[in-house]
Amino acid sequence: MDNKVISSWSGVGKVEAVSVDEEDTAMEQCLVGTLIRINPLTKLGSEWLFSKLGTSSKTWKWKRLTMIALFFSFPSAGCRQRVLDQSPWTIKGFPLLLKPLMPNETVQEVDLTSFPVWVQVHGLPMGQATRGMAESATRRIGEVMEVDFRSQKAVWVTQYIRVKVLINIQQALSPGPHKVITKNSDSSTQSNPVFSHPPRIDQSLTVVVEPSGSQVHPWRRDPAAERKETIGASRASGKEQRVYKSDMGAGPVRAGTDLGREVSDGQAPDGRDTPNTTELVGSFSYLLDKVVSAEKAWLESLEHELDLVRLIGKEKSKDKEVVDEELVQVIKAYKVGQAVEGPLMVFKGLCFSHAALTSKGGLDPFILDEQPCPGLRKAKFTAGVKLKAPMEDSQKINKGKSAIFCSRNTHPDMVRGMCSTLDIRKMDLGSKYLRLPLFIGRSKKRAFEDVKEKVFSKVADWKMRTLSQAEHTTLIKAVATAMPLYCMSTFLLPKCWCLEIDRLLKDFWWGFPSHKKRNFTPRAWEAICLPKDVGGLGMRKMYETNLALVAKMGWKFYSSPDSLWVRLAKLKYPNQTPLSHSDSIQGSVIWRGILQFAPLLRSGLCLKPRIGRSILLQGDPWLPGRVDCMPEWRDEALLDSNIRFVSDLVLEGENRWNDVLIHHLFSAHSARDILRMQVPTQELHDWWLWKKEQNGMYSVKYVVLAEQCDRASGSPELSSFSWSKLWKLNLQDRLKFFLWKVAVGVLKTRGLLGRIL
DNA sequence: CGAAAGATGATGGGGTTACG
DNA sequence: CGTAACCCCATCATCTTTCG
Known part of the structure; x- marks a missing residue:
């Protein structure tokens, strides 16, 4: 290269x-x-x-x-x-x-092979922002000519140090800054512990290159040098350094x-209407204005499409029933730059895919569009700005965390122009948010390749050490299966992707060398993964875990209807709910994943009448006793406008069921079940519960294990041996593990080998 | 012997593109 | 701009092979 x-x-x-x-x-x-x-x-x-x-x-x-x-x-x-x-x-x-x-x-x-540029060194750790540090950090770019060290001046100056560097364009960049620093370290860097190990993200060192003549405009960057930067960073695997990939400075504007x-x-050009980008201040509307005014010629036709409220209006006209007024307010708030949670906003229609956002500690998917690609292709211009506005001060946009996205059809000059005007990075198709891919192309497998890679490298690391099988078990259970959880809780990953990880873990558990393709396995992996009380080790298989996590979102769709993503999803998919089953599943990747598990949800979701006013007697699942949670009818014809909800079955003011009516309506069996239920008289909203669990809350663990048992139930041997007794024995863990191995037939005894050979 | 890998073919959905 | 044909890919079921 x-x-x-x-x-x-x-x-x-x-x-x-x-x-x-x-x-x-x-x-x-x-x-x-x-x-x-x-x-x-x-x-x-x-x-x-x-x-x-x-x-x-x-x-x-x-x-x-x-x-x-x-x-x-x-x-x-x-x-x-x-x-x-x-x-x-x-x-x-x-x-x-x-x-x-x-x-x-x-x-x-x-x-013509070398030229001077100014380089901004950002992100130096506190106390380390010294002349020497800046020098050694920039030395890899080129020969250091001069250091501009003005920390006592305006606030923004303290954020970085400028170094004038002579770049030789024929010379390849030296590897990442950490190496350079340790190699020709001077006194100031030697005592610096930060670079001895890979720094954390917030300590990342950013080197921004700006043009040489820019005494007046220090924020403009030199693209050539930056390209070299990018090359260098990719070689250094971008560990210590985050390079802003935003394109040319004010270049394209003045072609x-x-x-x-x-x-x-003979006049100085005055077209440098560059915003003072060093101040990270700017409301959303300000950004919009900037885009529009800077690129008016191109954007004129676009302007009306920027109206985000209209976006909601479109949805409204499609379906009159679901209009989430509160959500409209949220979107409106975006427009005027008020504080709202949420990372992603879309300019043109609904032509975006999705993003994930965290709210209240949990991960919520943010579904904005169906297929990313048709929108991208069809739209002449598509742009979104990923915004992360802190709640306290909505006026500030963290440009480091923001990016602008433009579709493929957008003219590169325009992209550059917008990037330079807004001073925001460009976001490309491979970009991630919270380590999750923002755009999933045709191949889901490829989009999540790096998550898999992480697990792989971890396991490869473990393989280096000599560990016992019991330790393998623990590592797999505690670490390996937990690593992809974050991404699996949102996306339904391809089955073969999961299988690949399972295979890897299987090989690791058996202690097989990685180069051998085939190995002797006396017991199927599936059987080993069974829950402990059924004779396995209770490991979680990837696909089942994924299933349970995604299905949990389906449950959340009902149990927490106030969260932002649920409101958005309801608005976007007015005719689909995770419970309704339809043959053709449409929607975003996430949404399709959720919908896929309608049968599972239907088997577990049940309404708990706490007041009963919103639960329809007919059609809503509310009777936990039966499989489909629907009561058995004796005479449906009795239903009329007076008797429609569960609350109608309660004798008013008496706090007890109306037995006569119930016996009239339902079969004896159902009636008995109903009468056994708690009388819904509390002044609370009716509530969805997960009937398979004692406390009514969805439990991923339970679902995973249940699914695995389901899947393995085809295999004949489910002995009646009480496995839980084994695990409760008052013995050392490794002894118990050994006993388990003997009992299950995993131990490579002579008898076992003899059977084979 | 039996688990797991590999091969094969069917299927279906989504993207692409030609065409009107 | 919309549509239909076509291609590619993921997935699944099933069968065969392989190997300790």
């Missing part, structure tokens, strides 16, 4: 011998420049780019030296200086590197054509 980059850069540097009419231009009126690109430019491409420069005007001239090297001549030295001061310039988004001619230096000798006009006018 490095070689590739270098080789493609190498064409830039040398200026071939070209005859230039230098006789009439003095040394101090000339500039030599080149375009900085990573990919080599085709002939056609360079023609097109330079055509954007315009023909030479009266006051200044340009001439091509090579493919991408340029020679500029200006009427006066002052004019040239102005151009230099206002650098960097870009031509169609590609940075233009300008260099003056040194005395007794010919055009051919000008070194090359401007260069000709502005300079020939």
Whole structure:
């Protein structure tokens, strides 16, 4: 990779011998420049780019030296200086590197391979923001020329240190900063414990590169250097360093054509309406305004679509019944920049996928759209801003945590423009929020690859050590199966994905070497994973865990109808509930996952009449005694407008059931069940409960184990041996484990081996 | 012997694209 | 802009092979 980059850069540097009419231009009126690109430019491409420069005007001239090297001549030295001061310039988004001619230096000798840039070093730990630290952090980018250390000034200055660095574009970056620091560490870094181990996220070091001439505008960054940064970071696996991938500075706004006009006018360009991005202040509406005003030409047609309230209106017209007024208020609040929980907002219609947000400690899915991709493709322009506004001060937007997303069809120039205007990073399809992927493409498997990778690497780590099988069991139960829980609690992962992890854990449990494909397993993994009282070890299989977790969201849909995601989901899918079963399941990835377990939910969900006023006698599951929680009818015809709800079965003012009526309505069996129930007289809302559990709360653990038993029940051997007795024995754990192995037939005894061989 | 891996084919859903 | 055909992928069931 490095070689590739270098080789493609190498064409830039040398200026071939070209005859230039230098006789009439003095040394101090000339500039030599080149375009900085990573990919080599085709002939056609360079023609097109330079055509954007315009023909030479009266006051200044340009001439091509090579493919991408340029020679500029200006009427006066002052004019040239102005151009230099206002650098960097870009031509169609590609940075233009300008260099003056040194005395007794010919055009051919000008070194176009290195140029100075200012580098902002962010995120240095408290107390470590020293000159030396900044220097060693930036040394890997290039030769350090100067350090700007103004911590006593304005507040924002303390956030980073600026270092002027000479970048050589032919030179590959040295590996990540941690190595550099330890290698040529000086006194200030040696005593620094932070870098001895991988720092935590909040200690991440950010290096932001800004252009060299930017004494006045320190927030603009140099794209070329930044690209190099990105390369370097990916090589260093981005551990210590978070590189902002936001694109060009103010470049695209002032494209090359401007260069000709502005300079020939001899005036400083004033189009630098860059917001003071160092202040992380800006309300949502402010952002919107900025987008619209900056990119008006493009966004004019879009403007009305920015109306988020209309988004709700659309939903309203689709279905009159569900209008969540409170939610409309929430969305409206977004618009005016008030504090709301929630990370994701959508500009254009409902063309986004989803995001996950935490609220009150739990994970709630935030479902905004069905399929991400059709929307992305169809929409001419799609943009969303991920916002995380702290509740106390809604006016602040943490730009480090915010990103802007644009669909593929959005013109790259526009994306760049928006990014630079808003000073927000661009979010690409692979981006994550809370370690969960925001966009799931065609392959769910691929989207969650890294979660799997984590488990794999962990297990590979354990394999290095010598551990007993009992320890293996513990590790699997306590760590390995818990790692993907976070992501499994939201998404229904592909079955084969789960199986792969199961397989890995199986091999690990048996202690098989990883290189061997086949091994001797006297007992099926499924049987080993059974609950302890049935003769297994009580490990959780991935798919079942996933199922239970996703189904829990279905339960939450009923049990906590006030949470944001439930309200959104109700609004978005007015005709579907997790209980209603339909053949064609539509919706977002998350929603489809939830709907898939309607049968399971139906078997466990039951309404508990606490006042009974909202429970329909017919159609709602409210009688826990039976499988489907529906009462057995004797005479349904008796139902009329007076007797529709459970509360109608209660004798008013007497706090007891109306036996006569109940016996009339229901079969003897059901009637008995009903009469045994607690009389619903409390002044409380009716409540959904999980009837399989004593306390009525959904329990993931229970469901996982039950599912696993279900699945394994096909296998014949479910001996009547009381396994719980074994585990309750007053023995050492490893003895008990040994006994279990003997009993189950897992121990490789001679008899067992003899049976096989 | 029996678990697990591999092979195979069917199925169905979603994305893509050509076409009107 | 909408639709239909087509392709790709995930998933599932079933059968076969493999191996300790």
